[in-house]
Every structure is written in C-alpha cells, then in structure tokens.
Amino acid sequence: MGILMKKLSFSLLLCFSASCLFTPNVLAKHDVIQIKGSDTMVNLGQAWAEEFMNQNPEVSIAVTGGGSGTGIAALINGTAGIAQCSRGMKPEEKEAVLKTAGKEVKEFVVGLDALAVILNPANPVSELSIDELSDIFTGKITNWSEVGGLDESMLVLSRERNSGTHVYFLEEVVRKGNARGPEEFASSILMMPSSQAISQEVARSRAAIGYLGLGYVTSGHKTLAVSKKKGTAAVVPSVETGQNGTYPISRPLYIYTAGEPQGDTKRLLDFARSPEGQEIVQAMDFVPLK
Template sequence: MNMRSKPFIAFTLAVVLLGTAFVCGCTDSGTGPAETETISVTGSTTVLPLAQLTAEAYMDTHPEADIQISGGGSSVGVTAVGEGTADIGMASRDLKSEEVTNYPDLVQHVVAKDAIAIIVHPSNTVSDLTVDQIKSIYLGDITNWQDVGGPDETIVVVGRDSASGTREYFHESVMDKEDFTTSQLEKNSNGAVRQTVAQTPGAIGYVGLGYIDATVKAVPVKTGSGIVDASVATVISGEYPIARGLNMFTDGEATGLAADYLAFIMSPDGQALVAEEGFVPVA
C-alpha cells in the first residue's frame, strides 16, 4: 500500500462510522429516562415529617417523581391547595367553615391520627395535669407550677401561631374556644415549641406525638378513668383525651402523581412509616 492511499482509507472509515451512528440514532427505541413529574405538598408542621419520610420512600422506588415538601402551618396548606399553588395541602385539623365555603371542591384524606402531647422542661416535677388545669394555665388563671403539684416556679406559656392547625384543635378541644393568655409565647412550628420548652425550665407547651423526645417531658393527662400518657396505644384505645386526625387535602379527587403518592401513604408500607414516625396508623 502506498502512502497516498491512507488518507482515502481514513476518509472511507469515517464515512462508514458516521453512517452507522446515523442509522443507530434513527432506530433508537425511545427508551430513554422517563420525564420527571413534580408535585408540591405544603402546610402543617405536624404532618411535615410524615410527608417528608413517605415522599423520600416513594421517590426511592420512583426516580421519575419529584415530591417537594414544605411547612408553613395548616392554614397555609389549605389556602395553597385551594388557590392552586400546591397539589396537596397538609392540615392537622378539619376545614374551617369559611374554608369549606371558599374551597368547596377540597377532598379530605385522613392519613394518620395524632395525640397533642403536653410538654414541660425535664426538670419539672409536675406528675400529671387534668384538661381543666391545662385550660386554666393557657387562660392565665394558673400562673405558678406549685398550684398544680409542681415546683414554686412561674409558668411560661408556649403555644402556636394563628396559622397552626394544632393550635386550632387545641383552642376548640381544650380551651372551649376561650382566648389564650396574652402572655403566651407564639411559635410557628412544633419544633420551635419543643426547643423553647427544652430551654426554659418553667415552660409548658403542646406538640404532636411525633415531636416528643428526650429534651422535653411529656406530662400525662388525668381523666375520670385514670392517668393517661400520650401514646399510639392510648390514641387507638380512645383513652387519651386530646387526639385528632392528620389530613392531606386535594382540590377534587387526586390524579397522577398526587393520587399515587397518597395511595402509597395508605398502603401497608406507608402506614408502617406512619407508625415509625410516632403517629397512629389509620389503615
């Protein structure tokens, strides 16, 4: 072979390779990665950790799904889904009458049950409280722990802000819709309530069951039938008096990824995660 033939051979090979690539491209079966589908879920900080846990588990087996979770409170969640700025709204309470009027197409999905636990600083020696005593503390009528069997210490009342579904439920079921004391410290999440109580020896607060940890002490509630701890078992049995459902709302019946995600939460695997997060399964 002479030297002048080499450029010709190289050119011929390039043409063949280019043609092969073109044919392969034209006969591609279209089996590339699926298009990502995104939904947004927002609202209650009580439901938030459950939503995050179940979304992560769902996306682990559905790589084409993108479930974006954020908090803000139950009122934020209901408004967002009602106004169409979110696909799912989380709420730790039922809809208010004005929300039913404003957003008549919202569909309720009860994904778990929860207890509202009364928490104090771990050093507090109070052994239990009745619902009436809790109400009196939050009204501002009882201001020292020694009046309810605790230490001689001023009570620091900690609660939630007006966007909170936990506050709304507490206001109805414990306070009988009477006003909270004006000295109440209002926090925008369960985590913020827990942190404040953990750092304040005289404080009292209320949080969802999943937020109880070693940094705070959960105070049992004294009822007519005995002293009852806030727990999954006492919510299931109906013994614990301050318990409610946890909800996700959709605008109309859920479709697409939202429907599939909700179905996963209600599946045995999803409800196992409900229990893992410290809430009460409903299915």
C-alpha cells in the same frame, strides 16, 4: 456606602417584595406534585414522597411546610395539588377552593397525632386534667403551686396561629372540645414560631409548659400524663394510647385535594394509606390508622 446606595438598595428591595406579593399561579408545574401545609406533617410527607419516588422514579414530588393554613391557602391559589393539615378545613376555606378551583374539596384521614404536653424534667408535676390545662392556657392558673408544683409562676408556651396544632389545642383543650367556646389563650402566652422553639424553651426553663407532636419529644422534656376529668386515670401519650383512644389529646391528620385525586396524586394517596405507608407513619412517631 453613601445614602444614595442605601436608598437604591431599599427601592430594589421594595420592588422585590412587590414581585413576591404579586407572584401568580404559574409556579405550580404540572409534572411536579406539590405538597404543602402542616409543619407537623412535613417530615411525614417527605418520607412518603421519598419512598413513593423510589418506587416510581418518573414521578417527582415537592414537599414544603409553613403551617396547615399555608397549605390550604396554596390549595385555594392552586399553587399546590395536595394540602397536608393537622386540623380540619373550615367551611369558608372549602368554599374558597370551590370558588377558585371550581371543585369540591376531598378529605382523607392519613394517620393520627398524639399531642404531648411537655414540662421541664425539673418540674415535679407529672399529671394534669384537661380542665387544669384549660385553666393554665387561659391564664386562670398562673402559679405551679396551684397544681401541686413549686411556688413559681408559669411560663406558658403555644404555637403560632398559623399552626394547625394551635387550632387543635385551642378547640380540644382550651375550649374543652367546644370548638366555638368562649375560652381564649391568655394574651400573656408566648407564641412560638415552631415546634422546635417550644422544645428548646421547655428544655431551658423550669417554669415552662408547652405542647407539641409526639415526634418532637426528646430526653430534655417530661411528658405529662393527661386525664379527661380530675380524678379519672391520667394517660401518657404513645402509639397504643393514641390508637385505642384512651389518650384524650389525639387528633386526625388530613390530606386535602381539590376535586377527586387523579393519576399520580391518587396513587400517592393510596400509597400513604396502604399498610406500607402506615408503617412510615409509625416510623415518624405518629399513630397509624388501625
């Protein structure tokens, strides 16, 4: 394998990546409903799609993840008909869809997700307030002893910026509900590419703290009880506490379409919000709509 071969394969690679960059919108086929977006919701979307295709064998649906932002980008490009998002769409994103597709974005709430804050089981801390969580994630609190734990510096884990979970946690916990507040994730925070990576790292390290959807919590984690203010009752996330609103970090899950959904897309959306679809929501460890 000489240098020539290397150069050749390198330029081939370049050509290939160039073609990826310029991929036009022709990939969106009309006979397949493309659902794209939130990694949190990808299994949920898949479960809906499978059940819906069971009942309507003539329809085919493809579900992919990549993050809420990826789904929105696909809606803007027209490569997906449905975007699943674990955060609300920003006004500039809605504008972009209007510009490229010429249609208003329609928003549908299809379920709720209670975000669990997790620790390693060896960590003695069991409850924290939103204020303390904000201080931890902005880097004001860096040692576990400051919140009643061991004398050990914290390992703080977050999802990457392409994740709706990241944006939601930033706005609701780090900025305490003020979406455009001045607080930021500290630069020392580890940005993990997936919920799975957070799950793994928390199970491995005693100093770790991270957040993820309730469905990802395993026996290797300790779920933190969270209170709105120091001194008020701390609540553990569950379907009940998510639905009755007592758990403070619970967010709506959205589906977005460009324009009023039609035909099979509309039927799929109706199915997702029907009692049967909401049963699937519960089975996937999310919180169904009341």
